[in-house]
């Protein structure tokens with residue numbers, strides 16, 4: 494497949510291309526992914542292309558962020574198809590290193606963000622965010638983009654990335670991208686492919702229930718009441734709720750009672766598939 498997208502696999506080649514662009518006083522935006530490209534990733538690439546002169550996308554299925562019983566081996570891989578979609582959305586360069594380029598023999602460093610990583614997804618996936626923080630730090634330092642874009646789909650991840658980029662003085666502007674959804678509301682995710690036909694029919698209820706809870710909270714119902722009924726709806730439909738919480742949208746501190754600004758975040762299993770989603774609680778009418 495010809496894509497018009499140049500593919501580089503080493504830090505040296507990536508840096509050489511970015512240096513050429515920077516020497517011409519052009520700006521560079523990076524969109525890190527694990528491949529299995531869908532419209533969610535493509536919207537981030539389009540956003541990147543609207544904010545910078547050149548877009549680098551990366552594909553790296555990062556072993557460090559998968560738990561021992563998670564889907565690292567099964568994670569969908571298909572570089573030619575992914576490259577074509579990234580090019581179509583406006584990426585000019587694809588950085589697709591192999592594991593030994595990213596983690597050479599002797600690699601021994603970990604980036605760990607405290608507090609923010611202990612809750613929500615961090616509570617049920619113990620080393621996940623250390624893996625994410627470590628690889629995103631490396632990707633940003635390897636590429637040196639002016640801007641990097643991450644989806645609000647992974648809301649906790651976005652806050653963690655903002656935190657370590659600030660803490661480590663990494664010279665990049667982090668931008669969040671809106672969640673892209675199927676017409677029925679299900680947030681796009683590579684893992685939606687794991688759903689059976691029956692589970693796929695149930696899945697949109699996750700977003701519908703979050704929206705309902707957010708509206709209830711915005712109209713003055715307490716957080717506890719809104720979340721309790723949301724949980725009951727999801728469980729009755731067959732979801733196994735990992736967490737369903739309302740949190741401060743900046744610090745992720747728990748919120749309770751009647752609140753004005755919050756984010757409701759959920760992780761829930763449908764069969765074997767773990768789905769995550771989140772919505773803002775709109776300001777009171």
Ligand code: AMP
Pocket residue numbers: 525526527528532533534536537642643644645646647670671672673674680681682683
């Ligand atoms: P992943 O390949 O799953 O690691 O995702 C790569 C980037 O795409 C991350 O910044 C995700 O937050 C973002 N992303 C994944 N799904 C969506 C979606 N449905 N809408 C917007 N961004 C997304």
